[in-house]
Amino acid sequence: MKILLNKPYITSKEEKYIVEALHSARHSGNNAFGKKAIDHLKGKYGFSEIFLTPSCTSAMEMGALLANISPGDEVILPSYTFSSTVNAIVIFGGKPVFCEIDSETLNIDVTKIEELITSKTKMILPIDYAGISCEIDAIMDIANKHNLIVMQDCAQSFGGFFKGKPNGSIPHLAAFSFHETKNMNAGGEGGGLVVNMPEQIQRAYFMQEKGTDRRLVLDGVKSKYSWVEKGSSYLLSDILAAGLLGQLECEDDILAKRKQVTEVYYDVFTDYKNAGKLNIYIPQKHIQTNHHAFWVVFDTSENRTKFMSRLREIDIHVYIGYLPLHSSPMGIKFGYKAEDLHITESIASRVVRLPFYAGMADEGLEYTKVNMQKVLKEIYG
Template identity: 40%
Template sequence: MQIPFNKPYFTGKETTYIKAAVDQMVIASDGKFTKKCQSFFEQHYGFGKCLLTTSCTSALELAALLLDIAPGDEVIVPAYTFVSTANAFVRRGARVVFADSTPAHPNVDVTQLEDLITPRTKAIVVVHYAGVACHMEAVMALANKHQVFVIEDAAQAIHSFYAGKPLGSFGHLAAFSFHETKNIICGEGGMLVINDDRFTKRAEIISRKGTNRAAFFRGEVSQYEWVDIGGSFLPPDTSAAFLYAQLERLSDIQTQRQGIWQRYQQGLAVLAQKGHADLPQIPDYAQPNAHIFYIICKSNAERNQLIDYLRTFGIQAVFHYLSLHQSPFYQAQHDGRCLPQSDKYADCLLRLPFFYELPLLQQQEVIRRVIQYFEP
């Protein structure tokens, strides 16, 4: 039996909608399905202006441009995250200041953020790891106090909530991912959410290579010109067509994933009860989207042995991020602070197979083998 870590889910309508986009002879950006997807997010979640992008990485890079991040600026970023979270700001010349995770969860420790803020701080980036909300009330209060911007890296957090309010609706800007490993997918894709109207018009220009092309097609200007810096951030309408097929099944996808998550939580509860490993801890204010299920082993050696053990039964379980402050690229530029919680998750966190079509018998086999490793 082979149990993969991830398997992309297809609703069955993806190719139908892609063909519809092709038949309309509009397969570049800004087509019918692009508009349908953006409207869905704006209406369903109450987000500000939404712009589909080629990836969450490009959405973060667009955010950095909108905030005019430049050399001399500092941006606070979690140490336990994917490289794109930091790269977007390093590419603009900013100094990244890494923040540690909490002891209970890989999310950033909000209680430590204020000590990291200096007169040069331009923005705070929070990552909602595994779709579990950071304490956004505290983050926004801190940002307002010090007049800095907040960017939500919500790559994993579509259909996740903080105190009933959707993640991605708190920060000045937010970035989502529709990579094939996410709950809602289009292969490669992302979205920038603009909750601060100051950035709406400029985002439209920068995302279209620095031109006022969109205004031209709306008849607002007689010709479109190069009016700002910009880049190629927008996906083809065929990608949006794929994504829209997924959005139509959002409720079903989420119900199925929540069931898988709960079965892992219940089936592996014995590990926490007996002190073998820690399971995800969900704060009272968070309503997550069942994106990932992980366990925290006692050591790096144990985690790696468990990966090898599961592999012998055809089960693919994987670690996740390595601490960015320890990375070969940025280690020398880090300020030397120890970030023990980030390092703990880098060394000890193990993600279990999780996808929409994970059969019950296969999930039960994963649970059985994990318990068997700790209690042979």
Template identity: 40%
Template sequence: MTIPFNRPLCLGTEAAAVADTLASGELAGGGLRTRACEAWFRAHTGAPLALMTPSCTQALELAALVADIRPGDEVILPSWTFVSTASAFVLRGAIPVFVDICPRTGNIDPLQIEAAITDRTRAIVPVHYAGVSCDMDMIMAIANRHELLVIEDAAQGVMARWRERPLGSIGHLGAYSFHATKNYTSGGEGGLLLVNDERFAARAEILREKGTDRRAFQRGDVQRYTWQATGSSYLPSEVQAACLWAQLQQAEPVNRRRRALWEAYTAALTGVPGLTLLKPPAEAEHNGHLFAVRLPDATIREQVRQSLADAGVAAHTHYVPLHSAPAGQKFGRSAGELAHTQAVAETLLRLPLHYALSDAEQAQVIEATCRAVKVALN
């Protein structure tokens, strides 16, 4: 039997929460369950406003709207990320400017950001790869010097921190994902936007509610809600929120288990000839989102991946760098050669890591990995 790369989190409490929601008859977004999840994230992150969305892609799209990103604006981001990080801004007519990453973390290299800034730059979008924080001190300092916005793509970063500060809560705006591949899921899809700068709070509420002041109406601030701006529908259903709410009640135990699995991989695979491990900086408290190793080259990486598949272990590569993709070349531009990005793309391999992974299964993965690497190098 194959050990899967991922199993969506299922704690056994979600079905009852969803059934209660269905029985309540309150299914449209913005209800009790949505508000409960948003309150949880406000308490956890300290953000003044948290807005659930149907996906992280839509949280990023909402962030671009809230930030008033316009045609011709430039947004600096890593090429080593999922397409949504760029497409959310391309939809507004902006130009993604791709910069290189730090090979030890897979995160955007702050030293490359400043050189990429032009008079058209509006925002920096750091992506916290694998739930490991970017150097947010340096990034915020650069943003402050140049009066830029920082929009954190913390899709993989729920429960992770930088110097004790939750990821997603450090920049002006931050986006989370609750996709089936993430540490917590709202029924397979879902996202959330953190609004950390109160200047954007009222605008975010309006744009998320089809451009109306419906949320103010629900609070009793206005007698009727009306069309105020050009927004869209960024509300998840109450069923999605109910599923997530059930999982948030056990957020800490889930986080501890994932971190324990990550630490076990690290202990077992550190020093194995032919393997290089990503290394979180000391200031970053990661959340065990994924565990990746790097092989000496693409050929050896493929040999190891195939050997693991033959041994019943599903291991995956990761992104095709955006700067090399057809749409990336059409809509964006690169600042520098992005050599580290290309090297990581050719050599990185992710091993199974999810809440349901048993100790015995992990031991099997470790044994198969060590054996596959040894064979590939000989």
């Protein structure tokens, strides 16, 4: 049996909606299925406004535009994240200021943020690693104290909650991913930008439509549209929005399957965590995860290598996680060295991401469980 790191889950609805969208002759963004998907998201999660985009990357770029990130502006973010997070600000001339992570969550260490703030700081850009929300209320307190904007990279955390509030509803801006590797898949690629600043919503509409006020024409306010703002083509095709709607309507069923995967992994690894052999995330009452992923930090990089090698021999595909950005070639160009963030470097050398997809609940989960237990016994006895 082959267990992939990720496998897109298909429900009974996507094909029907996608075919309907194809035959509608209205394939571009902000058409019927896009509007239905947005209505669904607002109705279920109460978002102030959400813009469907071609990717989470483009959603964060749009957010950086809204925040007026300009050359020389500093943005505080974790080094342990994907390149899209940092590129969203670098392409506008922003300077990344990398922060350490919390070893218990692998999210940004909130206690280290304030010491990095300077007169040039404009934004804090935390992520929600593996679907686990960052400590967004504490981050907002810091941002409000220093008059900073917060854009939360919720690429992995759509559908989760922090202190009873949906992820993405608390910061000024939040970006979701609907890529095929995420819980909700818009046919391969897709994203969304939540804008929780009422005064910026009209600007966001203009930016999404290539910097034009086409929205006012669609709303019947004007007869012709003009170039009025900076912008780009930040629109999700209605064909992909149709696929996304099908997934969103089945979100609870998908989440239930993913929860089964989480529970099995806790069964496999908790005793080793308690024995001090490795580390896993321990659920916290104020954070409701979306069961996006499951990570394990081994005691040594050698044991991580043994674990990964043995599993790959039997076609169970595990992954190393992120390579830290601060010690990457681009990070070095910004003046960073590996030793600048020793916790991030240490964890990145020992962490493993486990196979995780909804379909595992139907096939492959028991096979994965039994073989991981065997490998762990080989390593630790």
